[in-house]
Amino acid sequence: MAIKTAEQYYESLKDLHPTAYILGQKVENVHEHPLIKHMTAAVARTYELENDPEGKKHLVTNSKLINEEVSRFVSFYESPDDLLAKVRMLKFIAQRIGGCYMRCTGMDGLNSVAIEVYNCDQKHGTKYWDRLMNFVKLVQSNDLVVFSGVTDVKGDRALRPSQQKDPDMYLHIVDKNNDGIVVRGAKIHQTGSLCAHWGLIIPTREMREADKDYAVCFAVPTDVEGLVHIYGRGTLESRAIEGCDLGNVEFSKFAPILIFNDVFVPWENVFLCGEHEYAGDMVRNFGNYHRHSHGGCKCGVGDILIGAAATAADYNGLPNVSHINNKLAEMLKVTEAIYGCSVAASVESTTTPSGIYNVDPVLSNTSKLYEGKELAEVIRMMVEIAGGMVADIPSDKDFANPEIGPWLHKYLKGVDNVSTEDRVRIFRLIEKLAFESRDIVSNIHGAGSPETHRMTILRNANIAAKKKLAKNLAGIKEE
């Protein structure tokens, strides 16, 4: 059963009973809650695609570990081609979901952690690699969904973890015993945590000796005792709750804050515990991988932005207008650059002692910088092309009202051969694409903020070599 069906995925969720709160209410059967089910549907779609002839080419690979076909979402990046296949897979799926499907944080996290636990074992004689491989075998054999829990709440940003007034502002070890460790803290922006079976918890930054209790990496089931998921409110909840005006009729996103109230983790699931020098590289690996992932999925979402804008233009009666074509070309320019840099970051990847390949950090961060800065402009252009109706089209409920529905059908019609219903649908989709806060903010802050990307580029770009090249051409001799 290394490849699950969507039905099996849904079935598997029934065994999980996470503690969850949504908009102030404790919720049972959370996977069916209207604010959760659209993302669960997106995850389920990935399982469908694993079983689909075309999808399978993208989503399924072989595992040396269990000698079986497994989901690429739970596999290792063992070559540049694996990284390339990842980017293409994420684009392929995003074109079919139009947003997040929550399985790449786990994939990126497993690889990020594996590289460093290998290094740590080499230096410290720890046994993290074997533990991690056992965990991966479990995950691969059961085609599980794993989310990576990276971002701590961070308190005062100017202070390191050990300097915070409240020591819990970064997740840390509060106790250790023969059986395992106890951790406390909170991880925020945990996209899709309630659709996952397990969470892989990773330090959010580099740590020093003083911060060593914060240098901790481990896996927990999403319903482990002491773990509380609190729904993070975005902009468009009411639509899913009311069941209308959805825009994207099937899929959506959520991102809770997770509270770890002295959660116990048995040693077998602990992959770093105080070896602080690996914390920074773990999260830097994760950042680079995850920016690389965005290069795929955000280009796929970009195709939806472009397709939606072009459809709106058609429906408005402006199918082939020079300035609109110009904007579509500019939209393509940005989304293809985001994609192209991720492809190139795969091609220019390099191996690590663990055998896992690391993406080229300059190119993967370049991809993300374009996303962070330019994707907002792509979205703005979509809205510009679509026109003002994105702002304020009446609700499906108005259309359903017998007194005013007919007027709305009459007056909101565009070109002759397209129904008002379809025209409204495309405006609703554009509204969703432009105004769902978790998606839009993820373009900017997902996988780190633009300043982090700039620093990573600078740190990895070998400016010294470039200075030398320039001096050579200028005729400057260096002693």
Added chain:
Amino acid sequence: MAIKTAEQYYESLKDLHPTAYILGQKVENVHEHPLIKHMTAAVARTYELENDPEGKKHLVTNSKLINEEVSRFVSFYESPDDLLAKVRMLKFIAQRIGGCYMRCTGMDGLNSVAIEVYNCDQKHGTKYWDRLMNFVKLVQSNDLVVFSGVTDVKGDRALRPSQQKDPDMYLHIVDKNNDGIVVRGAKIHQTGSLCAHWGLIIPTREMREADKDYAVCFAVPTDVEGLVHIYGRGTLESRAIEGCDLGNVEFSKFAPILIFNDVFVPWENVFLCGEHEYAGDMVRNFGNYHRHSHGGCKCGVGDILIGAAATAADYNGLPNVSHINNKLAEMLKVTEAIYGCSVAASVESTTTPSGIYNVDPVLSNTSKLYEGKELAEVIRMMVEIAGGMVADIPSDKDFANPEIGPWLHKYLKGVDNVSTEDRVRIFRLIEKLAFESRDIVSNIHGAGSPETHRMTILRNANIAAKKKLAKNLAGIKEE
């Protein structure tokens, strides 16, 4: 009573009984509806400011027409200084409201219409000027709120009004008799129509002979028989309905679609009726004036964007960071350019036969182009500075829940001297500023779309004169 108080404004609304539908429901006492009252509050705030010592300097002027102090919102632009005072007033108010307060469309509309009815009277011997002055006297004497209804639904954008399959896609005259005219059609994106006493209806584009029934301008009370306001759904309704997570705790915006079901207008309120050659100039005047208005109010909103971002940085513990300062300077650059070009468009305004001054169209459209393209980047920078919590901070309802509230208070704390409540408030405000669809789309499409602004700039920029200057310098002699 040429200057009303806020109380008098609220009182005056009680006499109005507009037909209104919100999210599928017919609504009585619509002015108190949670989705309407935040904008009514914004309008009321303008009345408060008319009666405030500092505010009065900006909001009150003298009317030659009624020889009294009147609200600048119902006055004519009789000098460059009047236009300058308008820009400064709008910035001043926007800084205090953080969004739309719905009284400038009426002000811009009255001036736009007046210029052309004067011209029309000169040519056609019509008596529109006197009718309009009578209407303005009523408005000034009672300090009324007037919205301008400009944007038609437009059907197939490639077709002119008279070419549409359904002749009602642009508002038009369906009947005329001794007493007045009967009109049918729909006007969309009617910001704040339910907070106004009257609407001034203006053609949405230039008209030709064949379109002359569409060349119609008139005023109607907002509760005239046959007029239906249907609430246009934006992104954040649920907040106002639930009464929490508001962001901007007092003020908000809405923009209905208005259906004119054979509405009767007596002649005394008709200001254009078939003289099609003035339709285009009316709406072009309006566009230029209203882009000029945006230069004021959007700079004021920009001050809020900048202030909110800087506050979030403080609360995060990053009060004086180089890259954040750089972004704040870039945000200022854009908002000040938007403002500066509107100021300049005032200074370089020119008079018309009516005595009313027209703004410089190149400068006012330049202001709006920066708004349309660059304000989105200002907002993106605000989100970048504020950080990921803009995306998904839990609800006030979660904070109120006794089980999880304490955890949220603990974990969402930033710097030591700021309460978690205040930190959450600033993120909510930023969410509102970044994701309220009607505000954001108005940056792009309000007062016409960027392509219109570009065309207006080109049409008014005298490229021929610039070619001549260039040829002179190149030594090219023209015969």
Added chain:
Amino acid sequence: MAIKTAEQYYESLKDLHPTAYILGQKVENVHEHPLIKHMTAAVARTYELENDPEGKKHLVTNSKLINEEVSRFVSFYESPDDLLAKVRMLKFIAQRIGGCYMRCTGMDGLNSVAIEVYNCDQKHGTKYWDRLMNFVKLVQSNDLVVFSGVTDVKGDRALRPSQQKDPDMYLHIVDKNNDGIVVRGAKIHQTGSLCAHWGLIIPTREMREADKDYAVCFAVPTDVEGLVHIYGRGTLESRAIEGCDLGNVEFSKFAPILIFNDVFVPWENVFLCGEHEYAGDMVRNFGNYHRHSHGGCKCGVGDILIGAAATAADYNGLPNVSHINNKLAEMLKVTEAIYGCSVAASVESTTTPSGIYNVDPVLSNTSKLYEGKELAEVIRMMVEIAGGMVADIPSDKDFANPEIGPWLHKYLKGVDNVSTEDRVRIFRLIEKLAFESRDIVSNIHGAGSPETHRMTILRNANIAAKKKLAKNLAGIKEE
């Protein structure tokens, strides 16, 4: 003779005998040198315009000081209208010269210095104001050209003047006696120093107690003993030397480095001497004024960029193409914003104790930031519109060669009704506009660098007030 003619200006230069070196050669009669005369011609043009009916409206004003009509270039900014008139004048002239005409640094310098000597006299009981007024009377009565010498060579930028290893890296006082002072140092980028009668030397930065010998301001004739002008090489000298392929057939720019080899300055021409607390404000005033000046002249140059691009498009046979019109509109957007912000900086100017008006620093620096960043894009668009011939069109010498000239005339023809000569002329003008290094670098670094503009904006923008406005709207109470 408070208004000179061009002939009188040329005549007056004959009395000046500055020490000048050009490309390694000492040069006599420097004003007639091919690398100098094109800028002298630009200055002469300003005198012509002072005597031209249309030009006079812009260039001539009244002096309270000498009770006569004087050139606006040697007048004080005594009202917002004076500042507005300056911006309009500079645009008007730049449209006719297509580049620099070298008289605004003096105008801006005199005003900058005057404000602070007034302040200094108030505090220290010095008599600088009277001295300065005597100097200004001389300048006004004789309609002299004054350049302002601001930028020092600066040595190691990380060190203050008094910290430099070589104390001469900033100009300073090396001796004082009863008659006057002796100064040493170098000022670089001295646009048009050889076309001026006098130089007004101003500190380049704020100074502290330790730097007080560097806090010096004074005037000297351009041929004062010990002052050496060394021509700063730009990109296109060979054209002027060969007398062909000029592009701009009459006018050009140069910017020497000036070496002050122990130059003596009598007390009557010394306007600051050690009162270090005024040095910073002098140069800040100058920066703000000069950025304001750029808002005028660079918009005028922008009109040439736009006119040249539009002419090239005509000549190529592409007179009305959608994407070219779009680019022309974008070019206008930038140049009008630069202008508009300078106009607004005039309108929002404020008075100083001296009675001289200071421009609004946020708006004038915003104008310059757009110039520094966006004017490069305007130039790029000009080149994009014009096409590849800007890169490498053969020389006038090739056209003059009887063997190949006819082929070039044949093959470089564009549309039918335009001669090949004229087509080549417009490409040459565009080449000049795009590739004359002193002009282009001035867009970026003239009147300070973009980082300075950002810092100035931030320092003057009252971020604290904006935070307060944001907090009010968010419902945050401040104690």
Added chain:
Amino acid sequence: MAIKTAEQYYESLKDLHPTAYILGQKVENVHEHPLIKHMTAAVARTYELENDPEGKKHLVTNSKLINEEVSRFVSFYESPDDLLAKVRMLKFIAQRIGGCYMRCTGMDGLNSVAIEVYNCDQKHGTKYWDRLMNFVKLVQSNDLVVFSGVTDVKGDRALRPSQQKDPDMYLHIVDKNNDGIVVRGAKIHQTGSLCAHWGLIIPTREMREADKDYAVCFAVPTDVEGLVHIYGRGTLESRAIEGCDLGNVEFSKFAPILIFNDVFVPWENVFLCGEHEYAGDMVRNFGNYHRHSHGGCKCGVGDILIGAAATAADYNGLPNVSHINNKLAEMLKVTEAIYGCSVAASVESTTTPSGIYNVDPVLSNTSKLYEGKELAEVIRMMVEIAGGMVADIPSDKDFANPEIGPWLHKYLKGVDNVSTEDRVRIFRLIEKLAFESRDIVSNIHGAGSPETHRMTILRNANIAAKKKLAKNLAGIKEE
């Protein structure tokens, strides 16, 4: 001798006697002319690198055609890896030359032509493929330099070739006989034509039946009778002529216009002759390949821009300043995106019937669009970082003058440990990088203009598929 040395290259030029005019003079021994030799040196450098251990890895490959090691510059793209190797090679060389080395137009041209002659032979039974292979064997065996002559002078851009008043505005066949064809016309912007052994002449646009005499492709030696090279004047000739102030001390660029005065071409060197339907694809192939080439070389040049800026910052005393680091990161972002998209265009290449691989056109044109628009901003940032001395530093001749040289050495010193000479050298290099017109205009217009790139992107991007994806998500069913 399939791999030549630099000496052999220089030797081989001695057998060529092209007819050449430079700045109005007919020139013998043109390869040694000061305006030509710097580019000849760049070409020679590529031969050196072919014989260098590290360079060889990039520049040498195997030819199936002659079964030998050959220069990659004369090889076919037979796999995605070949295309990838090309991009990397071009970046590698550009880092060492800082500009153009003139061998990629031939490489791109040969591949472009080969694809279509194969197609043409299949359809028309022509024998072009065999002829072309014979030509390529000659080129490979002798490691020759081939330039591609693509761009016609074009006359009135609104008219097709056959519509021009002068039929010679596009190169065309004027006679045919048993031995070959006779052609007339002119090709402009022929980078490095005088450093090449042969030219491969390719149609500049798609052709219709009426234009079939213009559908001609052939090879000629650069000194063929009737072919005249006329030097196209750029901005910085005087430096090379004077032999000082070079900036890039070894290498430079030139781009003549070539006049074909009834040049005879024997049939064996004719590769298209009237089969007009292949003209368009030939040049489109060329465009896509050459934009892909730019992705490599312009990233290499970008490394020089970045290295030069960083060096100037060091020399100014500002080695680690936040805003400079930010700009360096932005410069990297652009150059890496240009490179990354070219890498990705290789990876996503597809085969053609000829067995030659075509790059992905969307990605290669995206790369070029970033170059065309954003590289100008990279250059602007370099100038911003370097400071104002880029504009107008005195000449080497001034430094050599014993009177003023010592002052310049004194005053133009930056940080303590760097000589003034080296500081001046880096400013000169930056001047060259920012102001050499042929390089800068090539960023915009080389390999077609931005509008062409946009159109190519749009034509190849499958907007219809993207619309379908968007409709699926919106719930729009298509019949």
